Amino acid sequence: MKIKVLLFGSCREAVGSGEIDLELSDTAVAGDAWASTTQRFPSLGQFERSVLLAVNEEHASKETKLKDGDTVAIFPPVSGG
Numbered sequence: 001m002k003i004k005v006l007l008f009g010s011c012r013e014a015v016g017s018g019e020i021d022l023e024l025s026d027t028a029v030a031g032d033a034w035a036s037t038t039q040r041f042p043s044l045g046q047f048e049r050s051v052l053l054a055v056n057e058e059h060a061s062k063e064t065k066l067k068d069g070d071t072v073a074i075f076p077p078v079s080g081g
Contacts, residue, residue: 001023001024001025001026001028001066001067001068001069001070002021002022002023002024002068002069003021003022003024003028003033003066003068003069003070003071003072004019004020004021004022004070004071004072005019005020005021005022005033005037005071005072005073005074006018006019006071006072006073006074007019007020007037007073007074008073008074008075008076009075009076010047010076011044011047011051011074011075011076014041014043014044014046014047015037015041015043015044020037020040022036022037024036024066026068027065028065028066029062029063029064029065029066030053030055030060030061030062030063030064030066030072031061031062031063032066033053033066033072034051034053034062034072034074037074044074047076047077050076050077051074051075051076051077052074052075052076052077052078053072053073053074053075054072054073054075055070055071055072055073056070056071057071057073060072
């Protein structure tokens, strides 16, 4: 299946782009999109424990099932004061 990955904040800066396209298996979950993206861009590994995911604009876990044409958004940890 083909999906689109959107990257925000420091994740976007680490990759140098805000959007990439991925080809994944038909049984892929959001965590597979994350794994494929970090394999392609190892600098994203620093966010492994705190990254937030969304699928089609809804909060998602790494176990959320994907379907062809989905959009997975990857957000870095949020901090503030």
